[in-house]
Amino acid sequence: MPDGKTRSVPSSPPTQRVISIVELLAAGPGPRTSAEIADGLGLNRSTAGTILAALAERGWVHRLPDLSYELGPALAALGRQSSGTGDRAWLERELERLGDRVDCGAALTTITLDHLEFLAVTRDRYTVGIESGARIPLLAPAGAAIIAHWGSARQQDWLHTRGPERRAEYREVLATLRATGFCAWRLESDSLPNARVLSEVADHLADQPASKELRGRVLAQLAAIGGSAYDRAAFDREGPLPVSYISAPVFDGGGHAVMELQIGPLRDEVTRVERRRYLAELSAAARRIGEGLESASSRRP
Template sequence: MPDRSSSPPTRRVVDIVSLLAGADAPISTAGIAEQLGIARATASAILSELTTAGWAVRDPTRGYIIGPALAGLPTAALPHDVGDLLAELAARTGYGATFSRIEPDRLTVLDVRHGVDRVVPGIPVGHRVPLQFPAGAGVMPWRPAREQNIWLRTATEDDDQHNACALLALVRERGIAVFRPRADDAGLVDLLADLLSAVGSELLRPQLRTRTLRQLAALTARPFTRAELDSDEILPLSYLAAPVFDANGTAAYEVQLGPLRAATTRIERDDFIEATRATARDLTAALADNRRHR
């Protein structure tokens, strides 16, 4: 099957990191190459770079495990089903999906799966962003009141403060946060996303990549209102985020889907909403089942 990623070499790095992060035992170079369907020489070269960066460690059995540079990421405790379910969401919708951990001060991307119609532009595994409005909106209604209040204060503009308060109630009611570009920005969002995908964000200088991602995030950060969610109008759609609960019942994770489309019908939006919520439910069940079998 052909690799549909906008950057196959980067995709292979992500796949190896994801594989190591989800493994409960060291994996040999040959084992990694076989599981991912890549050449052993390719796997060996990537593992060498990951080891140098501290992202992977070669243990005495000559297998590889996740390295100390990523030890703070909680991916090692995640079941293998997480990646499979995320890939199913991307395949079902055609758009990129991510799975993130939400902590009191930050959002950390734990897994990324690209879609046929749209990759996830510029968002690698391990990418972290401050937990400021609207990041984390999909879980915030189920977080402690103190965290909610801190989060609400990060919405600095008057319109955003009003939207943030309304959003908490709407997300709790609908079980999902849905965002759109600001009124006149739909075309620019489409252009930026296409450029990032075509160029390959790994080719951009870090500062330029950061500025571009921040601009894209700002342009796509207007939450849907209740009236817009129920509207039959054709509307732009940026991304969706639904809560995923850990085995203790805490809204600790978020699954995000990024269509980044300039126009969608209500039927299309409802399909995206249902697909994202269904994946969130399946991920919650996978986390609970993982704990029972540990």
């Protein structure tokens, strides 16, 4: 096991160098500069800098304002995945609480490599085909609240999971999430009928193991059922607006976006007062979950 002490990795192959850097950062006790990492591992400083830049682009490490490095959100998400995300019962309780307060469905998801996993889901008439533990291919705009806070290379990968016709819009979605902490999506005229059909199909396929791949594609389409995204000014204007979903990131104690919290009003007319209440409840729930993650982590042996 890594002990944080200076070590040497002579003639280490490229993969071993990457592993050694990640292990050194994981050993603590705090962030390290590129020079400290290179010297601690006996690596060429230029080589260490190149590896760190590549890791940062993918969210495996995070560069701080003082140019030191710590483990990044992608590794944090994988760590929670490998540990089963702790006791999920409390996550389900938080989601039920949120769903009751906003009177609509809610979902909590995380990203594991190229998939989106549903950690907790409330049951409503439009999400009967989605259950806790379901995994779907990561296709934009799903997971936007997490991706917005990851490296630019990871964001580009995410944008290219869809065709070029909506990439500019999804790029703006990422910018909106970074600037405001949320993103809201319009409800199109055909969204509700499509949601009902896709939910019923996914629910029907749930008991057919041979249809697992097809069900994953159906769920991916269901997760992207919303229309175009609102910008902040449009969402806060007077008068009722059609709203399908609103999402926000959940940050861990290190400030890494590790989950996406989403509610689905799926209503043709939502007043500004109601929209502001949705945002307040969503933000409060995201904070509680983030704080709960730290509490759960501190209780682990």
